[in-house]
Amino acid sequence: MTALEKTPRIWGLLAQYEDPHAIYKACEKVRDEGYEAWDSCTPFPVHGLDKAMGLKPSRxxxxxxxxxxxxxxxxxxxxxxxxxxxxxxxxxxxxxxxxxxxxxxxxxxxxxxxxxxxxxxxxxxSGLPAPHHPAFNSKAFERVTDDKFFIMIESQDPKFDLEKTRALLQSTGATTIEELAS
Amino acid sequence: MSSHAPVKPTDITIPDTSLWAKLPAIGGVLAVIGLGSVLGMAGGDNRARAMFSYLFAFEVFLGFALAALGFLLIDTVARAGWSVVVRRISETMAATLPLFAVLFLPIVLIGYHELYPWTHEADAVLDRKRWFLSDGFFMGRAVAYFIIWSILSWTMYRGSLANDVTDSKVEREARVRKLWAVGAAGVILYALTQSFAAIDWVMSLMPHWYSTIFGVYFFAASVQAYFALMALVAMGLQRAGVLKNAITTEHFHDLGKYTFGFTIFWAYIAFSQFILIWYANIPEETEFYIMRTHGGWAPISYALPVLHFFVPFFFLLSRQVKRKRAGLGLGAAYIIFMYLVDFYWLILPNFKVEGAHESHFHIVWTDIAALVGMGGAFFAAFAFLLKRNKVIAINDPRLNESLVHENY
Structure with a gap:
């Protein structure tokens, strides 16, 4: 690696969960840690997830x-x-x-x-239309429309720290955690 | 998805000390005093006025019971899961329908000629309508309505009660599927009988006038008020220590949404009826509104769109208001009051003092007495049935779905 080559910038972390209960609990934990630039994706509406994520009522x-x-x-x-x-x-x-x-x-x-x-x-x-999103780089993410649940935390979040955030997601019971390139 | 698991409610019978347990006796006394005094008046010189009071109160509470049946049937056909915790309220209220067959008797036995001009008047128009508005056919239809309503409401009610004491899951689910079939046929029968009953008993007060939307108007008004009543009854039951955790803010929110939705529906129907008549400006149709803009009725006619639509519309628009007991309770009580005004405005302008050329807006004590008496009879029957059984369909296959129901 030459000095000119930088390590590719990380857009964020993508954690996969297997069922709505798991992502519900995980969202509560991420919310309580004080993250702001993050989102969750589910194949169907999970009732009460807005509360678990601490989302403010829509304008x-x-x-x-x-x-x-x-x-x-x-x-x-x-x-x-x-x-x-x-x-x-x-x-x-x-x-x-x-x-x-x-x-x-x-x-x-x-x-x-x-x-x-x-x-x-x-x-x-909602920031639409969005023809591309860093999460689309993940092969696993394709199953968000089928049967998998995801949380992504962006690196621009002030609390984001690659190792600590990864450890947090690990502790919430994520089955896989990926780094998303921007 | 919610963070809590369903907990089967245990506070499912009405305590003996609560007001609900005493309501059959209190309501019975009120019914005897109220209806007795109104019918006593009807035996004297003021027969027509007293019977108009009686018909007004009868239609108000029949509206509640019929709307309960209508909602129950639609709920069944739609296989709704959210409403299981409050469904017994509808089932029990619909089960009071046979009582109305008895309460209907004074209308045909005492007030028949005073209420319905077609029973003794004759002209070219009425002669052409005679095949429909004749004594035999009118009575026959009334008997048919009450038989259909009684069978439908008691089939639904007893089916649901039977599931309370059936242990076998297979048997319970088979019964629920049977009720779905009853509901599907029932919805059609209900729509026809409800519309024709409104035409027979209210629209035929003005036998020359006609409005094809009249049955829907009756439906819209009574269902709107029924959802408000349902929310108030649910609050009243919780106050008596019943279903304290089973009925949640989410269910009240849904009842609020229904009340709100039918507020718009009522206005839509009421305006649809008005604009066609206003635009066409044909004398036999405009009669309805001319009667209601003379003799002191005009302020009510102009107030109805504002007080029965705009005020409750903006009041119930907010999610926060519907999700608070005080907000929903206030809105519900207000809507029931406007429902009374609406039905009063629908029925009473047909009464004219002997020899007067137009009707005058004038509330008399028999209006209040009839309302109190009819309400007493209705709530006595409702509370009596409710006290005898569990206030929730405790073994319904969808109970868990309803217990953890959340609005998105």
């Missing part, structure tokens, strides 16, 4: 509520303004401001703006 509901209410208010105003000022037209002998006639569109736009916001915000908050 998504508040974003959806705000945009939903904005869309709702805008559409009600827009229909009133368009029917009353921009293009006043009597339809079916009803007054220009006919709230019942506005309700379906008002309601649909509330739902539409909420849904689109929920969808897009979910992608943005």
């Amino acid at each position: 998504l509901p508040w974003i959806v509520l705000c945009v939903g209410l904005t869309g709702s208010t805008f559409m009600l105003w827009f229909q009133t303004f368009a029917m009353g000022n921009l293009y006043p037209m009597i339809v079916g002998g009803k007054p220009l401001f006919s709230l019942p006639a506005f309700v379906p569109v008002w309601y649909e736009i509330t739902v539409l703006s909420s849904c689109v916001t929920a969808f897009l915000s979910n992608w943005i908050l």
